[in-house]
Amino acid sequence: MKPKVAFFDFSSCEGCQLQIANLEEEILDLISIVDVVSFREVMKEHSDNYEIAFIEGSIMRPMDVTRLRNIRENAKILVALGACATIGGINKIRNQWPADEVKKEVYGDADIKDNRYFDAFQTKAIDEVVKVDYYIHGCPINRDEFKHVVTSLALGKEPIIPNYPVCVECKKNENICMFEKGEFCLGPITGAGCGAICPTHRSACDGCRGIISKPEVECVMDILKRYDLTYEELKSKSKLYNYSREANK
Numbered sequence: 001m002k003p004k005v006a007f008f009d010f011s012s013c014e015g016c017q018l019q020i021a022n023l024e025e026e027i028l029d030l031i032s033i034v035d036v037v038s039f040r041e042v043m044k045e046h047s048d049n050y051e052i053a054f055i056e057g058s059i060m061r062p063m064d065v066t067r068l069r070n071i072r073e074n075a076k077i078l079v080a081l082g083a084c085a086t087i088g089g090i091n092k093i094r095n096q097w098p099a100d101e102v103k104k105e106v107y108g109d110a111d112i113k114d115n116r117y118f119d120a121f122q123t124k125a126i127d128e129v130v131k132v133d134y135y136i137h138g139c140p141i142n143r144d145e146f147k148h149v150v151t152s153l154a155l156g157k158e159p160i161i162p163n164y165p166v167c168v169e170c171k172k173n174e175n176i177c178m179f180e181k182g183e184f185c186l187g188p189i190t191g192a193g194c195g196a197i198c199p200t201h202r203s204a205c206d207g208c209r210g211i212i213s214k215p216e217v218e219c220v221m222d223i224l225k226r227y228d229l230t231y232e233e234l235k236s237k238s239k240l241y242n243y244s245r246e247a248n249k
């Protein structure tokens with residue numbers, strides 16, 4: 001029996017699901033080991049009979065909480081898919097300000113009676129609302145990592161998600177360090193698994209896979225010192241995805 005799999009989206013650009021839809025021929029390998037019963041982006045059919053739920057997006061409204069809890073009840077295994085789901089992602093930038101202030105900025109004097117008004121609260125990652133079994137990090141996700149997770153779960157194995165820094169993959173790729181080029185790179189504190197795709201293409205890491213659980217703080221401080229940078233600059237650079245993988249647990 002193939003496990004039944006469903007995909008769901010909350011507040012997000014749906015780019016992670018698009019990564020899956022773009023697997024093209026490789027999707028045939030995946031549907032030979034799992035049965036996709038719901039995937040709004042690519043099919044009309046829908047069923048609430050599934051074992052594995054993949055969730056993209058952040059939780060931002062009371063109605064999201066109810067829907068997510070229902071999905072959790074239906075699923076044996078729940079996987080957070082992409083930065084918005086795993087760490088809150090770019091959607092969490094607005095948490096720097098109180099929710100009422102953000103709503104005032106967006107809606108002005110409109111209120112809940114206005115049908116264009118969303119009664120949003122501060123952005124939450126999925127595991128701030130329900131238990132998450134596995135995480136596929138990134139903005140967007142890495143397709144190879146997605147295939148690895150699906151294959152592992154279909155075979156009843158534990159997927160391996162790296163918890164070491166992007167620098168490890170970057171060094172394997174023999175890249176010249178972005179700090180040497182005058183760029184501020186978050187590779188030393190960000191979780192690997194993307195193949196260090198950004199520095200490999202001459203762009204500093206913005207930390208989309210979240211901060212690893214035990215960053216080498218002394219090494220990071222050494223890097224800041226060596227390149228005459230400050231902790232304040234590190235915090236400022238981290239604002240785009242400044243969320244630890246452990247923060248919500």
Ligand code: SF4
Pocket residue numbers: 166167168170171175176177178179185186187188196199204205
């Ligand atoms: S470019 Fe970034 S990821 Fe690569 S070694 Fe330097 S700091 Fe680490």
Ligand code: SF4
Pocket residue numbers: 138139166190191194195196197198199204205206207208209210
């Ligand atoms: S290098 Fe950094 S920003 Fe780029 S995909 Fe990897 S974790 Fe995300």
